[in-house]
Amino acid sequence: MTSSAMQQLYQQIILDHAKSANGAVAELAALDADAATAASAAGVRLAQSHQVNTTCGDEITVRVGLSGTGADARIDEFAWRGAGCSISMASASVLNDTVRGTTVAESEAMLDLFREMLRSRGTIEPDEEVLGDAAAFAGVSKYPARVKCAMLPWVAFEAALLQLAEPA
Amino acid sequence: MTFVAPPPAPARDPSDQTPSDHAQTDQPLTDRSGSDLTLSSDEVLRIRNDFPVLHQLVNGHPLAYLDSGATSQNPISVMEAEQEYYEQRNAAVHRGAHTLAFAATEVFEAARATVAAFVGAAENEIVWTSNATEGVNLVSYAFSNASLGLGGPAATRFRLGTGDEIVVTEMEHHSNLIPWQQLALRTGATLRFIPVRADGTLDMTAAGEILNPRTRLLAVTHASNVVGTINPIDDLVAMAHAVDALVFLDACQSAPHLALDLTALGVDFAVFSGHKMLGPTGIGVLYGKAELLAAMPPFLTGGSMITTVDMQGAEFLAPPQRFEAGTQRISQAIALASAVDYLSHTGMHRIRTREAELGRRLVEGVTAIPGVRLLGPGLGVERIGLAAVDVAGVHAHDVGQFLDEAGIAVRVGHHCAQPLHKKLGVTASTRASTYLYTTDDEVDRFLAVLAEVAPFFGVSR
Numbered sequence A: 001m002t003s004s005a006m007q008q009l010y011q012q013i014i015l016d017h018a019k020s021a022n023g024a025v026a027e028l029a030a031l032d033a034d035a036a037t038a039a040s041a042a043g044v045r046l047a048q049s050h051q052v053n054t055t056c057g058d059e060i061t062v063r064v065g066l067s068g069t070g071a072d073a074r075i076d077e078f079a080w081r082g083a084g085c086s087i088s089m090a091s092a093s094v095l096n097d098t099v100r101g102t103t104v105a106e107s108e109a110m111l112d113l114f115r116e117m118l119r120s121r122g123t124i125e126p127d128e129e130v131l132g133d134a135a136a137f138a139g140v141s142k143y144p145a146r147v148k149c150a151m152l153p154w155v156a157f158e159a160a161l162l163q164l165a166e167p168a
Numbered sequence B: 001m002t003f004v005a006p007p008p009a010p011a012r013d014p015s016d017q018t019p020s021d022h023a024q025t026d027q028p029l030t031d032r033s034g035s036d037l038t039l040s041s042d043e044v045l046r047i048r049n050d051f052p053v054l055h056q057l058v059n060g061h062p063l064a065y066l067d068s069g070a071t072s073q074n075p076i077s078v079m080e081a082e083q084e085y086y087e088q089r090n091a092a093v094h095r096g097a098h099t100l101a102f103a104a105t106e107v108f109e110a111a112r113a114t115v116a117a118f119v120g121a122a123e124n125e126i127v128w129t130s131n132a133t134e135g136v137n138l139v140s141y142a143f144s145n146a147s148l149g150l151g152g153p154a155a156t157r158f159r160l161g162t163g164d165e166i167v168v169t170e171m172e173h174h175s176n177l178i179p180w181q182q183l184a185l186r187t188g189a190t191l192r193f194i195p196v197r198a199d200g201t202l203d204m205t206a207a208g209e210i211l212n213p214r215t216r217l218l219a220v221t222h223a224s225n226v227v228g229t230i231n232p233i234d235d236l237v238a239m240a241h242a243v244d245a246l247v248f249l250d251a252c253q254s255a256p257h258l259a260l261d262l263t264a265l266g267v268d269f270a271v272f273s274g275h276k277m278l279g280p281t282g283i284g285v286l287y288g289k290a291e292l293l294a295a296m297p298p299f300l301t302g303g304s305m306i307t308t309v310d311m312q313g314a315e316f317l318a319p320p321q322r323f324e325a326g327t328q329r330i331s332q333a334i335a336l337a338s339a340v341d342y343l344s345h346t347g348m349h350r351i352r353t354r355e356a357e358l359g360r361r362l363v364e365g366v367t368a369i370p371g372v373r374l375l376g377p378g379l380g381v382e383r384i385g386l387a388a389v390d391v392a393g394v395h396a397h398d399v400g401q402f403l404d405e406a407g408i409a410v411r412v413g414h415h416c417a418q419p420l421h422k423k424l425g426v427t428a429s430t431r432a433s434t435y436l437y438t439t440d441d442e443v444d445r446f447l448a449v450l451a452e453v454a455p456f457f458g459v460s461r
């Protein structure tokens, strides 16, 4: 009975990312002073955020490391660890591929596009050129209950970046 | 047990008989002739006609509602009982001397009598709450208040402190766990638990060691909302009472599905929720043995629970009013009594047998699907009509989405039992749960679509 609606939601790209889980690590201990000091000696500022989707219990921890400052600050390190549905896990994998190595400004622009697409209830036709694999989540926007799943890693990423925001 | 007859309804056209009229005159709602031991498939189809919500398409498929363990559906007679109350008798109960207030009080108390009889209790042992969770909190805060010295010498047996132990089980719903955790934190008592074995049943050997003279209270569920088993309450009551501990029963998953006799079970307290037994939301029941309720200090205080008040203090009413502060959930209580009438007329023994059949069908079906693991014991152990499963390699949320697309409504997640899921080695599961209106065909549809899940997500070998 595998309906086309299911194939629209669970696109092959999503199922593949859920399996490959790019950027996932087996352990992600809480950031302590030692880790932060070691990183800063290497010129990297680290932050980490843990998010839970209380409706289903999905969890994710995202760690980012920035090098450089201001407009040039770049996402040098990215790692995540999580447990959850294929939508949230695939989204974390895509997030890794999307933001690793980009500048903070670029990644924030992607985040805005991704969120706008997911909130569109299927009305926004994503630009694959810009969004890449993240465009595959357009189908999720028709399932309001699943938008949270797709957003979970991005919200964790956003929260981690916020911790590293420089005073204006 | 006396049944307070409701006042005669205003004259109506006799052809305008509604099921709620029948309920009040104690006649069968629909023809339930034949005293078979179970519900025949014809009977199930007739029952379904009383439930409008079941007759709809979801995502282009007939709805298969397999989430009654979370909340059940309401028959027309229940909705009509609530509407009739608002149309004909709505007034504040237990106050006022006008005719309507008197009529409202009578039907409200008649509802209490109906529910009391349904669970083998006396009327003054039934306290209305908004749901089971509130009932657990009511008792845990009454213990707290007693521990602060409220309730005087009569309340000694509810007083907890350092050295006292509260025992729960590893399979409790969060609603029968967190209030006791909090009570332990407030009083200095220790919280202990009876572990669950690998097959999802209670470790009764461990229970024998954990229950000891320091145990003051055992809180345990009657039937599990995850593994579907019915716990040996007789044995647990005997063990707890042997060490002078009180027994608090979570009857949320038993009151709707089997003939419950709380007096015969011998438990000291019990709670259940109306919305899981064909009733509306917003109404639940706390049962307490008469002598215990009489000795217990109140939790919520204010209007409607006092005898005399001055600026320094107040005297409280006897139970159950002592525990029913403020304006009550009158229409919901009346609707719950109508739901109980519906269940009684159908026959709780037959419902239990029918649901055991559905439970078996679920278990046989899910265990035949490669990569699907049943949580809890397999065939040979009676279960309510409920089965939770883990599909290897596919998260429960994705399983639920896939089933929903086929019109099949199930519960996914940890079902408010995180410790139990952890013990069974999963974070979430997919749960199908039945009721008297569930057909074999709905169970079979669930099983057929469940078998497609792993291949779709690419985890079949």
Ligand SMILES: Cc1ncc(COP(=O)(O)O)c(C=O)c1O
Binding pocket: B069, B070, B131, B132, B133, B134, B173, B175, B176, B221, B223, B224, B225, B250, B252, B253, B273, B416
């Ligand atoms: C075993 C059990 N206990 C307690 C509850 C809580 O019931 P309610 O949310 O109606 O208070 C439920 C329902 O989810 C349950 O299944």
